[in-house]
Amino acid sequence: MPALKELEEAFLRSKKDREFQRELNYLQKTYIGRPTPLYFAKRFTEHLGGAKVYLKREDLAHTGAHKINNALAQALLAKKMGKKRVIAETGAGQHGVATATGAAFVGLECEIYMGTEDMQRQALNVFRMRLLGAKVTEVSVGSKTLKDAINEALRDWTTNVHTTHYVLGTVFGPHPFPVMVRDFQSIIGKETRRQILDAEGRLPDYLVACVGGGSNAIGLFYAFLTNHESRLTTPIKMIGVEAGGRGIETGEHAARFAGGSIGVFQGCKTYLLQDEDGNVLGTHSVSAGLDYAAIGPEHPYLKDKGRISYTYATDDEALSAFELLSTTEGIIPALESAHALAEVVKLAPKLPREKIIIVNLSGRGDKDVQHVARIKGIEL
Amino acid sequence: MTSRIEKIFKILRKENKKAFIPYIMAGDPSLEKTRDIVLMFEECGADIVELGVPFTDPIADGPTIQRASERALKAGVTLKKVIVFVNELRQSTQIPIVLMTYYNPVLKYGEENFIKDAKDAGVDGVIVPDLPPDEGEEFISQSRKAGLSTIFLLAPTSTSDRIKKVAKASKGFIYYVTITGVTGSALLLDGSIETVLSEIRKYTDKPVAVGFGVSTPEEASVVAKISDGVIVGSAIVRRLHESPDDLRSYLISLREAINGLV
Numbered sequence: 001m002p003a004l005k006e007l008e009e010a011f012l013r014s015k016k017d018r019e020f021q022r023e024l025n026y027l028q029k030t031y032i033g034r035p036t037p038l039y040f041a042k043r044f045t046e047h048l049g050g051a052k053v054y055l056k057r058e059d060l061a062h063t064g065a066h067k068i069n070n071a072l073a074q075a076l077l078a079k080k081m082g083k084k085r086v087i088a089e090t091g092a093g094q095h096g097v098a099t100a101t102g103a104a105f106v107g108l109e110c111e112i113y114m115g116t117e118d119m120q121r122q123a124l125n126v127f128r129m130r131l132l133g134a135k136v137t138e139v140s141v142g143s144k145t146l147k148d149a150i151n152e153a154l155r156d157w158t159t160n161v162h163t164t165h166y167v168l169g170t171v172f173g174p175h176p177f178p179v180m181v182r183d184f185q186s187i188i189g190k191e192t193r194r195q196i197l198d199a200e201g202r203l204p205d206y207l208v209a210c211v212g213g214g215s216n217a218i219g220l221f222y223a224f225l226t227n228h229e230s231r232l233t234t235p236i237k238m239i240g241v242e243a244g245g246r247g248i249e250t251g252e253h254a255a256r257f258a259g260g261s262i263g264v265f266q267g268c269k270t271y272l273l274q275d276e277d278g279n280v281l282g283t284h285s286v287s288a289g290l291d292y293a294a295i296g297p298e299h300p301y302l303k304d305k306g307r308i309s310y311t312y313a314t315d316d317e318a319l320s321a322f323e324l325l326s327t328t329e330g331i332i333p334a335l336e337s338a339h340a341l342a343e344v345v346k347l348a349p350k351l352p353r354e355k356i357i358i359v360n361l362s363g364r365g366d367k368d369v370q371h372v373a374r375i376k377g378i379e380l
Numbered sequence: 381m382t383s384r385i386e387k388i389f390k391i392l393r394k395e396n397k398k399a400f401i402p403y404i405m406a407g408d409p410s411l412e413k414t415r416d417i418v419l420m421f422e423e424c425g426a427d428i429v430e431l432g433v434p435f436t437d438p439i440a441d442g443p444t445i446q447r448a449s450e451r452a453l454k455a456g457v458t459l460k461k462v463i464v465f466v467n468e469l470r471q472s473t474q475i476p477i478v479l480m481t482y483y484n485p486v487l488k489y490g491e492e493n494f495i496k497d498a499k500d501a502g503v504d505g506v507i508v509p510d511l512p513p514d515e516g517e518e519f520i521s522q523s524r525k526a527g528l529s530t531i532f533l534l535a536p537t538s539t540s541d542r543i544k545k546v547a548k549a550s551k552g553f554i555y556y557v558t559i560t561g562v563t564g565s566a567l568l569l570d571g572s573i574e575t576v577l578s579e580i581r582k583y584t585d586k587p588v589a590v591g592f593g594v595s596t597p598e599e600a601s602v603v604a605k606i607s608d609g610v611i612v613g614s615a616i617v618r619r620l621h622e623s624p625d626d627l628r629s630y631l632i633s634l635r636e637a638i639n640g641l642v
Contacts (some may be wrong), residue, residue, distance in 0.1 A: 001512060002537045141446055142436060154439045159561035161537060263484050264510070266439065277458035278488030279436040 003161045008176040010081045015183075020080065024073055031105070032062045032072065033120055034187065038195035038358070043328040051205070052142040052349035053344055055361040056192050056220060060280070065334065065363030066216045067098035070184040073103030078165035085160065088167040089153040091118055091146035091212065092289035092336060093125025094363055096170030100134035102167070113152040115145040118288045118340030125367050143282045144214075146292045150266055150328040170213025171296035178296055185219030192358060193223050200356060203236060206347065209360040210339040211240040211310065212254070212289050214296035216362035225307060237309070240299060241343045243285030244312035254282035255312040256295045258305065264296070270297040286315035286375070287335035287368070313342035321345050322365065322372065334363030335371070384476040384504050385529050385552035388427050389587040389608060399553075399609030400425060400600075400638045401589055402616050402631065403480070405432035405448035407457030411465050415472070417620065417627075422475045424631035430507070430611060433462050433481035440509040442564035444614040459485040459494070467501035478505040478531060478552075486511075491519050495526045505529030505552045513549035520549050525625030531555050536576055540583070547584035553609065556580065557592045567593035567603075574606045597637035604638040 009134070014020045028034040036057045045053045056064040078086050086103050088111070090096030103110035112134050119126050119138060129136050142148035150173075155242040157166040171178045171185070196204055207224060209217035217240045224236050245253030253259060256271040263272030265280060273281040273293040285291040300310040313321070321341035326332045331342060340359050348357060365372075373380050382390075392399055402421045405413050414431075421429050426552050434452035438445060459481060466477055479498065486508065498506065506528060513520065513532050521534050523530045529552035534543060537560055547554060559565050573590065580588055588601045591611030600610045612634060619627050 001542065002539055141443075141450070147437065151437050151439050154444070155562045158440075159559075159565065161560050262487075263485055265437070265484060267510075272484070274484065274488065276488065278485035279453065279458075279461065280484070 002176055003157070004176065006081070007165070010077055011176050011180045011345040014073060014077055014080065017331040020076070024076060028074060028093060028187065032068050033060065035191040036060050036197070039198065040194055040199065041329050044325060045348070046198055046330050047324070048348040050353065051355035052353070054199070054204070054356065054358045055349055056188060056197065057186060058216065058360060058362045059331070059333065059337070059364035063098050063101050064366060065094040065098065066185060066188060066360070067113070067169060068101065069187060069219070070169065070181050070215065071095060071098035072102040072105065073184040074165070074167040075099070075106045075166045076106060076330060079106040081165060083108065083165040083328040084167040085111070085164045086167050087111045087113065087153050087156050087164055089113050089146060089149035090169065090171055091149070091291060092287065092334070093118070093122040093129070093367060094289060094334070096129050096134070096136070097125050097132070098131035099167045099169070100129045102112055103134065104132050111156070112136045113139050113149040115143070115149050115158070116140045117144040117231065118146065118149070121371050122367055124370060136272070145283070146288070146296070147266070147280065153343070154266065160298050160312070168213040171218050171298060172213045172266065172268060172269060172294065178268065181215050182218045182222060182298065184220040185215050187198065188216070188219035189221060189223030190361065192220060196356070196358060204356040204358045205234070206355070206357040207236060207238045208239060208340045208343050208347070208357060209363060210290060210336050211242050212292050213296060214240070214299045214337060216360050218296065218298060220360040221308060227304070238307065239340045239343060240310045242310060243290035243339060244314040244317070245284040245286070247314055254285045254291050254293065255282040255313070256293070257310045258312055265294045268297045271295050271300050286318060287339065289334070290339060300371060311343060313339040315340040317345070319372065321377070324369070326373060331361070332365035332369070333361055334365050335368045337362045383527060383529055383552060385478070387390040387427060388476060389553065392427065397602040398607065398638050399427040399587070399589060401428045401591070401609050401611040402431055402634070402636050403430040403432060403611060403613030404447060404461045405434060405452050405617060405619070406465060407434060407452035407455045408617070409451050411457060411461065414465070415418050418469060418475070419473060420628060421631065422473050425635035426475065427609070428476045428478060430478045430480055430613065431462065431466070433459050433479055433485060435482040435485060437633060438482060440562055441558070442562040442614060444564045444617050448617050459489055462502055463497050463501045463503065466503050468501040476504040478507060478529070478637050479503055480507040480509070481573060483508050483511045492522060495522050495528050499526045499528045503528065505531050507531045507533070509533060513545050516549070524551065533557050534580060536560055536572065540579070543580050543583050545579070547586060550586060553587040553589045554580065554584070555611070556590045556607065558590055559593055561592065563592050565593050567595065567599050569599065569602050573603065576577060577606055584608065597633045600634050601637040601640065604640070610638050612636070
């Protein structure tokens with residue numbers, strides 16, 4: 001608890017600290033490569049034959065996903081707080097890579113917790129983290145995936161709280177994490193808003209993003225959630241896409257809204273996949289980054305307010321969207337982002353050509369290539 | 381209303397003795413086995429029994445109790461079954477029983493139903509390590525009304541504000557966690573526990589029991605001298621699986637150490 005208070009104070013101070021903001025701003029430009037482009041996916045659009053599809057290219061950010069926006073900012077904050085060491089959990093490995101990068105950049109010791117199963121799925125990212133000087137620690141308890149990695153990171157943080165900052169990778173966990181991570185990711189939506197006004201002279205009709213913990217979705221949506229926009233005659237429709245895995249009826253999925261109920265987990269109250277005794281259920285998704293039993297608490301809040309709607313895409317739908325974007329645009333998306341694309345594949349053809357959809361292409365698919373080959377039975 | 385836990389501490393204080401509070405995970409490896417262990421605890425001089433409720437994500441626990449939790453879950457043990465188990469156990473023993481459960485199973489059970497059923501079954505107190513008193517006001521006041529003791533945790537990092545809050549919210553005793561860390565970590569006997577305990581005593585005269593990391597009779601003896609009770613968990617769970625034949629003599633040695641006989 002005192003650690004959370006210390007973090008909250010440091011975070012609030014950093015928001016008013018001009019020097020910190022200037023440095024962050026400079027690094028966003030020169031190190032992360034922001035603003036990331038907003039790209040009109042012409043051939044993908046033509047293939048679907050409906051609404052115009054734009055991609056917010058977070059896959060072009062340094063390290064290949066939106067995760068760096070948060071990880072670098074938290075690493076700077078940790079340094080400012082006088083911490084010697086940062087730790088993080090990772091599922092797909094993107095947040096682990098981003099944190100290892102941030103730690104290398106500011107010169108802090110770094111340890112990443114990762115479930116055994118995820119380490120196998122994302123072997124490439126494990127090696128990347130090690131190249132960046134991080135220690136990667138295997139978590140072989142529980143379901144051996146992201147949630148267990150978070151448990152282990154929380155245990156580490158409780159133990160080494162004096163020297164260590166926990167770089168939580170998504171809009172989850174105890175306060176101030178959901179607010180802080182949203183703040184660091186909201187640059188995605190701020191840029192997108194400007195870029196679409198430049199490109200089309202108007203705001204989009206739809207925003208679509210995949211939702212694991214929910215940071216890339218909140219990052220894109222947040223700048224569009226202002227009062228002004230909720231008073232528009234036709235408010236922007238925002239859609240979060242969860243992992244439908246092998247289908248909701250099979251129980252092998254990570255669709256918290258479709259299959260979960262309210263619970264308290266890892267420091268927050270939110271939607272959770274749990275059994276009738278309050279134990280957390282195992283999840284399944286082809287993408288490690290969405291394979292998680294709970295969702296950031298702001299998502300249920302925004303769902304209840306009717307501002308965001310949620311749906312899911314199955315493994316198969318995501319895999320076919322993964323291939324479709326690769327062949328029509330020459331862009332290999334992360335399997336996580338492919339879930340958002342799968343929703344666009346269903347949605348765009350039903351809409352007239354003047355409608356505009358923006359998808360958060362939250363990460364690039366290099367890390368998934370081996371995994372996809374394995375699924376297709378191809379030996380590399 | 382004076383609870384069984386408060387009565388025990390009153391008697392111990394009068395006799396200038398300290399409480400021995402052993403822990404066992406309910407259902408590890410089976411509830412029948414747990415019943416035998418609880419009775420063994422009592423025979424070996426335990427004052428209060430801490431009974432763990434298995435949970436899939438025990439973030440406050442180290443590897444030993446994590447594994448115990450996994451075994452108990454595999455045996456199909458749930459919060460409901462633990463409450464029924466305590467009810468049955470009450471035919472054999474009246475030793476005060478404190479449940480250690482994470483919050484989500486309680487939430488799913490329903491706070492009100494949980495408090496009522498636990499109390500009716502003969503549970504004396506409850507420790508919910510992931511429920512800070514700030515978030516548990518309703519739970520605390522309901523438990524108070526029902527006569528179920530709520531026991532909260534303090535740690536070396538706790539500020540004076542937190543000490544006051546936890547002292548006020550706790551009934552029966554306060555659980556002092558010796559280290560920043562998880563259950564079963566190594567204990568550090570460098571005088572720091574004493575410093576924090578005397579800080580806590582500035583704000584409350586409620587009994588303070590010390591746990592997380594107490595493993596040997598020597599450690600138990602040192603901790604007993606400066607606190608009101610000693611909680612031993614991981615070391616017991618480990619022995620139960622690694623050298624079950626030594627468990628009884630180990631428990632007796634802890635009891636003697638806490639009595640100052642080492």
